[in-house]
Amino acid sequence: MLTNDDKRFFDEEKSLHEEKYLAGTNPRQQSGFGRDERDWERFRRPVAAPVEKDGTFLDVGCANGLLMESVVCWAAERGHSIEPYGLDISEKLAEIARQRLPPWRDRIFIGNALLWEPPSTFDFVRTEMVYVPNRRRQEYLERLLERVVAPGGRLIVCSYGSSRPEGARAESLVEEIQDWGLPVDGIHDVVSAEHGFVITRVISVAR
Numbered sequence: 001m002l003t004n005d006d007k008r009f010f011d012e013e014k015s016l017h018e019e020k021y022l023a024g025t026n027p028r029q030q031s032g033f034g035r036d037e038r039d040w041e042r043f044r045r046p047v048a049a050p051v052e053k054d055g056t057f058l059d060v061g062c063a064n065g066l067l068m069e070s071v072v073c074w075a076a077e078r079g080h081s082i083e084p085y086g087l088d089i090s091e092k093l094a095e096i097a098r099q100r101l102p103p104w105r106d107r108i109f110i111g112n113a114l115l116w117e118p119p120s121t122f123d124f125v126r127t128e129m130v131y132v133p134n135r136r137r138q139e140y141l142e143r144l145l146e147r148v149v150a151p152g153g154r155l156i157v158c159s160y161g162s163s164r165p166e167g168a169r170a171e172s173l174v175e176e177i178q179d180w181g182l183p184v185d186g187i188h189d190v191v192s193a194e195h196g197f198v199i200t201r202v203i204s205v206a207r
């Protein structure tokens, strides 16, 4: 069930993402990332760190599907074969992903991750908590763990901060997730060599 405030939150977020990402002129910008390919790899590679076996990977908030492709490559470099899937709230962004990745067309779903009923479970499920209103974060993660992550799989929760000192910081996430009684089984960070703060935080929670 969504309240009127929830509906407003999702409508606004979807419009913001669509406006920004659809104006992108390269695949990274269409995934909400403003820097070059080298930095994409540097700041996003830890997402694949909790992938320690072959299996399925669902990117919740897949935008144009670039992270799905990247995780397949990064996991393969570590000897793991990944079958990627994606979910996005935006029909327009999901359509870009389907056009970019024709062999995976049928694996790119459209829906609001807070309410979505998956067709199956997935070994690895990546998301960010900023996709839902703050007061629904706990319910969101618990729902993903119970209904979307396969038994023996992992939920991968990311927070992406700026690499600039004046930019927004990545969230810690650890205390919040532990306070809900969920077992954090890994933390993978990208830390700014220059400034010492965390740029990318990736938390894994075992199911």
Ligand SMILES: C[S@@+](CC[C@H](N)C(=O)[O-])C[C@H]1O[C@@H](n2cnc3c(N)ncnc32)[C@H](O)[C@@H]1O
Binding pocket: 013, 014, 017, 018, 031, 032, 044, 059, 060, 061, 062, 063, 064, 067, 087, 088, 089, 090, 093, 111, 112, 113, 114, 130, 131, 132
């Ligand atoms: C920052 S991009 C993430 C791109 C890529 N997965 C990554 O990690 O770099 C966020 C994407 O999440 C989608 N999104 C936001 N809230 C969502 C929700 N509640 N359910 C599904 N998708 C959502 C947006 O439409 C957008 O395409």
